[in-house]
Amino acid sequence: MVLPTLKIGERLARFPFVQGGMALRISTGVLAGAVAKTGAVGTIAGTGMTLDELRSEIRIARSISDGIVGVNVLFAARKFAELIKTAISERVDFIVSGAGFSRDMYGWGKEASVPVVSMVSSAGLARLAQKLGAAAVVVEGAEAGGHLGTSRSVKEILPEVREATDLPVIAAGGVANGYEAADLFAMGAEGVQLATRFIASEECTAPEAFKHMHVATPEEDIVLIDSPVGMPGRAIRNRFWSDVQEKGMRLPRDVCRSCLKRCSGRFCILDALDRAQKGDVDGGLVFSGSSASRIKEILPVREIVRRLVEEASERLRGLQAEPAH
Numbered sequence: 001m002v003l004p005t006l007k008i009g010e011r012l013a014r015f016p017f018v019q020g021g022m023a024l025r026i027s028t029g030v031l032a033g034a035v036a037k038t039g040a041v042g043t044i045a046g047t048g049m050t051l052d053e054l055r056s057e058i059r060i061a062r063s064i065s066d067g068i069v070g071v072n073v074l075f076a077a078r079k080f081a082e083l084i085k086t087a088i089s090e091r092v093d094f095i096v097s098g099a100g101f102s103r104d105m106y107g108w109g110k111e112a113s114v115p116v117v118s119m120v121s122s123a124g125l126a127r128l129a130q131k132l133g134a135a136a137v138v139v140e141g142a143e144a145g146g147h148l149g150t151s152r153s154v155k156e157i158l159p160e161v162r163e164a165t166d167l168p169v170i171a172a173g174g175v176a177n178g179y180e181a182a183d184l185f186a187m188g189a190e191g192v193q194l195a196t197r198f199i200a201s202e203e204c205t206a207p208e209a210f211k212h213m214h215v216a217t218p219e220e221d222i223v224l225i226d227s228p229v230g231m232p233g234r235a236i237r238n239r240f241w242s243d244v245q246e247k248g249m250r251l252p253r254d255v256c257r258s259c260l261k262r263c264s265g266r267f268c269i270l271d272a273l274d275r276a277q278k279g280d281v282d283g284g285l286v287f288s289g290s291s292a293s294r295i296k297e298i299l300p301v302r303e304i305v306r307r308l309v310e311e312a313s314e315r316l317r318g319l320q321a322e323p324a325h
């Protein structure tokens with residue numbers, strides 16, 4: 001078995017690896033551009049940015065590479081529509097909504113001929129995405145970092161999604177290296193999305209303290225938190241996490257910036273992610289996938305992709321050589 005071919009709309013990726021979008025300002029234009037330059041797929045996270053900032057990040061990515069770059073925006077964000085429309089006007093290669101399903105987005109994408117990629121966590125949602133006109137689906141399991149739409153493992157959901165759609169399927173959640181990615185390719189995925197692995201990269205613009213949190217994190221420190229978005233999120237245990245568990249924090253009304261369409265008010269997600277992104281990795285919320293326990297070092301993006309390709313190819317060749325039972 002060789003590496004599969006990943007097509008998003010009309011564009012063919014040289015390598016079937018996607019760097020997932022990471023808010024707030026964890027996956028910016030520099031990271032997405034560096035990933036696209038290798039022949040893999042980069043994603044800028046637009047959530048929490050101003051429209052001008054998002055425009056500028058897209059142009060930064062474009063100045064680094066003419067490879068495949070998309071934009072991800074959290075569906076729950078109040079500025080969801082404006083940010084997605086800004087990405088469309090900048091002619092990104094695809095748009096994707098995080099933590100929620102937007103029907104409107106398909107119309108916007110179709111009108112401008114910008115492919116829509118949908119995050120799904122079940123066969124039903126994959127069928128719906130195909131019916132609405134998605135160009136590909138990302139099936140994300142509970143191993144992933146950030147907001148989670150399911151408590152099931154990616155390996156449990158992938159077969160039913162593969163069965164339900166003939167769109168390109170990109171599997172995501174908990175992948176630390178090419179060997180692990182190969183298992184998902186062998187199950188029928190055309191692409192594998194990784195996010196946490198790319199935090200521990202030289203090009204990620206997050207502070208060093210934030211990046212180091214994602215290297216060799218003890219497994220028991222990668223935990224779940226109830227996000228005010230109304231979903232659980234996977235994050236790293238720190239003082240902020242303990243405070244939320246112990247004090248059950250409530251958001252004082254006067255600090256609310258109305259960033260979400262709906263918010264439980266438990267804590268301010270914008271403030272919590274912003275703090276961590278600015279380097280306060282104990283007092284802020286540090287999202288992370290379960291793969292952080294198996295990531296060993298911070299590497300240049302080029303080397304991360306080179307190893308992913310080499311390891312996945314080696315494992316797939318091995319699987320082919322194994323006698324069928």
Ligand SMILES: Cc1cc2nc3c(=O)[nH]c(=O)nc-3n(C[C@H](O)[C@H](O)[C@H](O)COP(=O)(O)O)c2cc1C
Nearest residue numbers: 020021022023098144145146173174194195196289
């Ligand atoms: C710090 C961080 C922030 C994230 N932010 C977003 C986001 O804004 N939108 C989204 O759809 N997914 C987000 N994710 C999920 C990733 O895009 C990706 O699908 C997932 O983390 C893959 O699993 P992995 O991190 O184990 O590789 C985030 C993940 C992390 C680790």
